[in-house]
Structures are given as structure tokens and as C-alpha cells.
Amino acid sequence: MTMLQGFQIALHALRLNPLRSILTMLGIVIGVASIVTVFAIGSGAQLRLQEQIRSIGANVLMINPGAVYQGGVRLKDGSKLTMTESDVQAILEQIPEIQAAAGSIAGTAQVIHESKNWNTTINGTTTGHFMVRDWQLATGRYFSGSEEAGAGKVVILGSTVAHELFAPGEDPIGAQIRIMKVPLEVVGILDRKGPAQDDVAFVPLTTAKLRFLGSASNINRDSVAYIIAKVAADGQMAGARTEIENLLRQRHRIPAGQEDDFKVQDPAAAMEAQQGAIRTVALLLVAIASVSLLVGGISIMNVMIVSVTERTREIGIRRALGGRMRDIRLQFLCEALVLCLLGGAIGVGAGVTLSMTVARMAGWITSIDGQAIGLALAFSIATGLIFGFYPAHKASKLSPIEALKTE
Amino acid sequence: MTAPQPLISLQSVSRTYRADGVAVTAVRNVSFDIERGEIVAVMGPSGSGKSTLMNMIGLLDLPSEGALYLEGADVADLSEDHRSSLRARSIGFVFQSYNLLARHNAIENVALPLVYCGISRKERLARAEQSLESVGMVHRAHHFPRQLSGGEQQRVAIARALIASPLIVLADEPTGALDSRTGAEILALFAALNRTGQTIVMITHDPGIATQCRRTIRLHDGALVADETLAPIPPERSAAP
């Protein structure tokens, strides 16, 4: 008997009992679907983080406000903007490892161009911001010195905002848009950096303070919400960080022993750590999903054992008519394999659909690669072979005479 | 070398079952030959070892003692796989309870032994149709066993036994489940087959059926008690005892 005949007999047998066949496959379907989904979501999350790490730029330090004390009471981090534009100047001038630095304040607002509008992040900063993040222009120019100094009514758009406000083919450069009733001229459009980064509009820091965000009570004329700084070389990150900390403590007159009112962070390093965590969680989930594959395998074994018992007489007849032990084994092994392969294929379909639905509904990035699908299918074949072997072996070992006597 | 070998030769064959430490000898020191073209009835009371003997002739079972030769070859020397393929090609079984596969139709049932001979599906079905034709059942080729009467099922089972042109057809009480008229029809079918040269061994309880066979072997308590060849003796075997 050939493998092909084995599969034909298996399909014939499984078709006779469709409900049972489907129920038997269900465990494998669920197992494979969850493995594919977890893989897709896990690798999607990793892709997203990698993109974020790339978008921050290489060798970037980020300085955020820290805890402050007011009348001996510790206020929570960021409750007061502790950094100023002169801090940015000092970092740039006094620390040789720093190539570029910029302070930013940010908020959200609606941007309007003719009949189109879009809610986005408004970031007030200096041209240094783009240097720190290695962020090139797709078209147009950065802010000029006089615009930065004199609160110029100009704006540089991220590609998402440009896409939302302007029709394809329309040239945004020179166009007038409005943010909180203030008309601004579009002077530049930034390159794409990633979906999470491109949804932003940059204005000069002075413009932001004077015209939009300055009214917020916690902003005084000189302060910035955060500072980003670019370090010249990878090996200088730790040194530059210590120097910034020392400089800011000195400038903010923080006595020895008291907590800093700022925090210097290496976002890329933090995200890499996060990426490791995601990988661990994803592996854990795959392990859990594999358990359902195992349960699926056991249910196949269970049904196969029942089926062998039910079909003892058939086995006896086949043996009497010349079926060899290995023919009987092949027949039942093929049944288990068909169940697993079919279940695996349905599971892959379900997993792909599920992760695409999740991607659409939750807005997550998912990534389905052939490797994960191949792995899931290989798993289900292995499950079929492992859990199908015992019942098939049992069937082949039946004595034909005894088997013919059973009812 | 030149003396023709008997088709089947049993030499002091015994078969002992051991169940829970109790030994039951179902067949005891039995010796006889079966020549090509014979039709042999095996008789004996229930439990006398007829089916056990039949299983050994059909290579489903092996003697505990003694030897059984098929065309001169000791079947105990053959591998399990070899005996299986001999069952597919050289032995045709007919059972009292037909033993058709309930979930396959008549023609698929008839074709089944050829699956184990490595024959393509197309040829299997063509030959199964011929075989059904020879038992007059071709008009029921696509019926399932439950849609057939007992006599019809037994005809399909006989077609299945014949499909690989076996050396020998072994029938264990083939008419036992049928009424006497249908039984007589089946018997006539066997007689017609035998006239074309088919070797047949048939277990039966019915002395009327046994007398229609030229030779009757009687068992009692596993032992051979009679081996009678009745007239008319065919001319070519007239020299035999």
C-alpha cells in the first residue's frame, strides 16, 4: 500500500464522520491559530519598537523634568518644568561630546487647511531638534534664525499631517494653515520616520510659547518641557550623561544629598530592554499556545484509540485480505496526519485572519512571516506523527483472528 | 523434483491455545493433503477445531507443532509480511458473516484485496466489476452491504475472494447464515467454480451440502477422524486410494 492510498483511505474514513473529525481537529486548529497570532502580534510589536528606536536617532540622550520639593513636600515627576532654554545653551557650549541639543514644549491642537482639519501634536522646538534626531526634510527648509528668534509664523509638518491636510499632488510649501486661529506658513515637510513619529507639526519654540502653549500656567517664558541631545560617539554616552547631570545640578543649585529635579535617559537603551521583555512575553505566549497544540494532539490520540477499537473488525478483515501490519499502521497514521494537517491549515487561516483583525481593530502592527506558518505546520505534522503513532501501532499489532471474532 | 507438489500439505499439525495457563488443543496431530482442483468439505461438531484448521490453511495462524506446506514451502519459514501478501494473492476467504466493510460499496469491497497487491485504482475497479459479473452481482455494484440481502452479500464476499485469482478459496460455513434455498444457490456457485478448476475448502454443518463435495474431512476434538472421497471419482484421480 502506498502513502497516497493511505491518504485516500483516511479521507474516506474521515468524511464518513465529519462532525467527529472536525471536533477532533479543533484542538489543533486552536493551537496553531494561537501560535500564528501570537507570533504575528509579537513580531509586530518588535517591529514597532525597532522603528521607534530608529526614529529617536542614534546616541540620543533625553532629559525630562524630575521630582521637585515645595515647602518640603515632594511633588511628582514632571509636575513642574525645571529646565530652561539657557540649560540647553549651557549643555551645548560646555559639554564637548554634545553635538546638538534642543528644548521642546508640546501639546495637542487642531490644524486646519481650507476644509480639512486634523488633530495632532504641536511641538515647539528649534532646528537642533531635527539635527539630534537625524531627521531630513522631504521638501522645503528648516526654521531660519530670525523665525526662531522672532516667533515666526511658520510650521514644518510631519508626513502624516501633510497627507491629511493636502490633496495628493498639491504642493504644501508656502500654503497657509491655521493652528488655534493663528495662520502659519508651511515651510517644510519632513521625511517619513514611522507612523507614530510622523503625526506631528513643528513650530519654532518662541512661536509655541508666545502663540499657543505659553498660556499654560506651568510654563514660564524661559522653560522647556524636555531636552534632547546628541552625543558624538557611542562610547561617550555614559560620560556625556554624567557631565550633563553635574552641569544641571550645579545650574539648578541642588545641594549635595538632594534628589535631581531632572532625569537623563537613554531612550534607545530603555526600548531595547523593553524589546527583550516583549520577546520574553511572546515566547511565553507561544509556549502556552503550544500547550493547546499538545492538548489537541492528545484529543487526536484519544479519538484514534476509540476509532481503532470501533474498527477492530475492519482491521481483521483487512489483515485477512492481505493487509500487512505496516499497511494497517500506515492507514491509521495517515488518518492522524490528515486530521493534523487539515487542522493546521485551518488554524493558519484562522490565525492570519485573527491577527489581521487585531491589527485593524486595535491599530497594532502585526507581521505574519512564512517562517511562523511553516513552524506551526511542522508542529502539527509532528503532533500527528507523535500522537497518531501509538493508536496506529496498536491497530497493526491486533491479531487478525481475534479481530475477526469481535463484533 | 518432478513429482507434483500438493497444493496444501499438513504434516502432524497441532494447534494449542494457552489461555490463563490452561492449554486447549484445538487441532491435534492432523495430516492430509489438498490437491489442485479439489473441493473439500470439512465437518465436525462445534468446537472440534474446524475454524482453527481453516485459519492455519489460510495463513492467518501458524501450527504450534507440525508443519503446513503451501506449494511445498513451509509457511512457518515465511515472514509475516510474506504471509500477508500470500493472503492477498493466493487465498480467498469467505466467512459465515460475510465480513464486508459496511462503509464501502460492493465494488470497493470486492476490490479491497487488490489494494494490498499494489494494483492501481482503475484496474482494481475494472477487475472488481468482472468478479462481480462472475457471481451475477454486477447490477448491485454500487450498493452498500446494508442494502443487500444475506445471499447477495455472500455473493459479493465470494466475488471478493475470487478477485485475485487465488490458489484456494476457503469458506467457513458460507451458507450458515442463509436459508436453505439461498444456501443451495451459494453452493451451486461454489460447485460451478470448482468445475472451472478452482480449489475450494468449505466448512459446513450440513451433511446434504457435504455430500455434494467429492471429499469430506471429519474432525472430532481436534483430531482427524475421517477423510472420505466419494464417487464419482474423476478419471484422472482414479488411481488414488
Ligand SMILES: Nc1ncnc2c1ncn2[C@@H]1O[C@H](COP(=O)(O)OP(=O)(O)OP(=O)(O)O)[C@@H](O)[C@H]1O
Ligand atoms: N483464541 C482462543 N483461545 C483459546 N481457545 C480457543 C481460541 N480459539 C478457539 N479456541 C478453542 O479451540 C477449540 C476449537 O475452536 P474452533 O473455533 O476451531 O471450533 P469450530 O470447529 O470452528 O467450532 P464452530 O463449529 O462452533 O465454529 C474450541 O474448544 C475453542 O474453545
Ligand SMILES: [Mg+2]
Ligand atoms: Mg468455526
